[in-house]
Amino acid sequence: SMYEFAGKGSLQDILHGNSRNQKLPLDLRLDIAIGTAQGLTYMHSYGNQAIRHGDVKPDNILLDDKFVPKISDFGLWKLLREEYYFGKIVAGDMAYVDPVFLKTGQLTEKSDVYSFGAILLELITRKPSVYDEYCSLILEFRKVCEKEKSGRAMMDKEIATEEEDIYCLEEIGKLAIECLKEDIEDRPDMVAAVERLVMLKKDRMLKS
Template sequence: MVDRKVWNEEFGNEILIHSQVSHRNIVRLIGCSLEMDTRMLVYELLPRRSLHDILHNGSMMSPNLDVRLNIVAESAQGLAYLHSQARTKIRHGNVKPACILLDDDFTPKISDFGLSRLIVRDKEHTSVVIGDMAYMDPLYMQTGLLTLKSDVYSFGVVILEIISGKKPRHSDRKSLVRSSIEVHKEGKKATDLLDKEIAVTTGDLELLDSLAGIAVECTNLDVDQRPTMIDVAERLLTLNRSRRSKVICQ
């Protein structure tokens, strides 16, 4: 049974976090219920559900490369905002496709500030190590130390999932992170990792390979060698703009 005092603190902390943020790529909190036995948060309606749903639910139309690039680029903008532009730096702590919700136009909205609720103010350690291990920063997994670079690692896994269409653990022996690192070390293109349905032209392959390269940097085991979320967002924005300009010129 969850301790009521802890649960109340988590609930209050999540409301506090949402009161500090306002960004087009952060899900909007529109209300809450404060009844003791039915406390809940009410968010804006996102009709296309989550990125996880559209990537792995076979009954839904698979998004093309342009849509996927825009989703990953704008999701990065939302996370970069949390890390740098909100009044206090916010570590999401639970970055994964299920926490990236989509509106009618496939605009992504970061949701579920998960582990942020468990961090004691002015501390970087969570009281317990929880979350989806498939996206979890190894340093956090080992020590409970949750930093901004932990979100960067998780986002790197998300990039790999978006460009491959595969779940982080796609076989008994292979993970997307391990496969991408092996390809990178061997100096090969990431062709074998890519979703063949969205890689149509040579330009598509080059773009996907660039995204794979960013993902490898994000998932570097050496935390100091990982880029910041701001840097990742800027690079993805540049790729997205370049892609759009080429489409317009065609």
């Protein structure tokens, strides 16, 4: 079963849950980001059968013993295919749900891109996506970036030490902000997101 596969639990567990004392070096976080992005790209590339997940969040990203991610729980997609009315099921943690989807009820691939952007911010800050109703990670990060032209102040201190690490984190932060754009036309697709993350990884491997 999926849960036997998840030797390390979910991304939620290792970022914020019982496994929180788990050391998560930047390269491992980058690999998790790439694996998750590749999983979404694969789902989105199914031609006519393209799947839009609609409920991408750290709880639904399961990690095996080597931290390889698998995206699970296609609940919302199944419900939408059966044409249930979205309003009845508001599934998903609101922190990850595309506001455009909430307004229009149209679930697109760019809705998953939005959720992925929220997850990238969690990977680089190790803060949960919602603190309380007055404050969200996305809004906080945007504010800091606008004010300081950098997301550095919010980055997880455990990994934001070396200059080249900070460069990589800034680039992941920029990608996240693009994935979280209000206008879906301004968001990259998952293919472009994968390319950018893979380039960052290559860049790091060349330097090490």
